[in-house]
Amino acid sequence: MSEEKIIKVSNGYLMLFVLILFIVGLIVGLLNKSVLFMILSVVLAAITIRGFFLVNPNTSKVLLLFGKYIGTVKENGFYWANPLYNKRGISLRASNFDSERVKVNDKLGNPIMISTIAVWKVKDTFKAAFDVDNYENFVRVQSDAAVRKLASLYPYDNFQDEGKAEEITLRASMNEVSEALEKELSERLEMAGIEVLEARIGYLAYAQEIANAMLKRQQATAIIAARHKIVQGAVGMVEMALEELNKNNIVELDEERKAAMVSNLMVVLCSDKDVAPIVNTGTLNH
Structure with a gap:
């Protein structure tokens, strides 16, 4: 036997009735002073009692006879089996x-x-x-x-x-x-x-010995990733601003003034602090 075997055993209530009959026989033997009848009733009752067992919900009983696997009872209830069986309980609960x-x-x-x-x-x-x-x-x-x-x-x-x-x-x-x-x-x-x-x-x-170093590494990675997104967005906004100025003919900028404008916009958009602008009330050349 190398696999589980589900078996059926005797109903415990039926054998309980048989046990009661043995007890009644013991009482009758006492009244009649029949030693042999009393001994027989006691032996049979003791053997019968050893065969009773309970299987609670989500539990099981593994039955062995002199080291040989007989089977497993999984259905819950009150049962009776061979008194010589060794009954080992195994939980089926999670x-x-x-x-x-x-x-x-x-x-x-x-x-x-x-x-x-x-x-x-x-x-x-x-x-x-x-x-x-x-x-x-x-x-x-x-x-x-x-x-x-x-x-x-x-x-x-x-x-x-x-x-x-x-x-x-x-x-x-x-x-x-x-x-x-x-x-x-x-x-x-x-x-x-x-x-x-x-x-x-x-x-x-x-682990504790590298936790602080790895935390700094994670923070640095997050900062770099955030800066990368900010720069990408800033470049897109600068490009859009130059295109709109050129498209609507608002102002014509030479390459030097475009470079200055790009530099100022990048500083404003990428700075992690509020920028304090300087308003030029003169001409473009001042």
């Missing part, structure tokens, strides 16, 4: 697992702190009971291994040029990373009969 924060290196070699949150449940009771030593501990260990592998496959963030902006990163591509983590974890836990319902990164940050 469980949350929040791993500890571990320090690993991302794809670029930067040390980061990362943890994972997984939602899982037992799908195959035979694998969970017999293919691994402790399936709950197996989930913890494999989750840690999966998140370490995942972190090594992707960079924490993308500091490259815009041409590589679509690269998957741990910080920006949460959906893609979560899908990759769920797939990796599912493959690792398949041998334990565990179904992964959801897996995602619970915590993500640079």
Whole structure:
């Protein structure tokens, strides 16, 4: 037997009625002072009691007979089975697992702190009971291994040029990373009969020793990107202004005055502080 087997067992209420008959027999033996009848009733009642067990909702019982797998009872209720069966309970409820924060290196070699949150449940009771030593501990260990592998496959963030902006990163591509983590974890836990319902990164940050340096790098990248947009917009506005002046014949400017105008407009548009203009009330030459 190498796979789960769902079995049906006797109704517990029917055997409870049989147990009551044995107890009645014991009472009759006491009244009649029949030692043999009393002993027989006590032995049968004791054997019968050992066969009762409960299966609560979203739980199961794995039945063993002298080390041999008999089957699994998943339907909830009150049952009776062979008193010699060893009955091992396994929960079928969904469980949350929040791993500890571990320090690993991302794809670029930067040390980061990362943890994972997984939602899982037992799908195959035979694998969970017999293919691994402790399936709950197996989930913890494999989750840690999966998140370490995942972190090594992707960079924490993308500091490259815009041409590589679509690269998957741990910080920006949460959906893609979560899908990759769920797939990796599912493959690792398949041998334990565990179904992964959801897996995602619970915590993500640079390690303390490089956190300040990386924060400055992010700020510098953001400033450069913002300046790039400002310059692009300013050049467009200057070009539009020159075209409108030329189109409407408002004023004719030679190359020297165009250069001066462009310089002044660029200073006004690109400056990060308010500009105080100097009004010329004379001629263009003064």
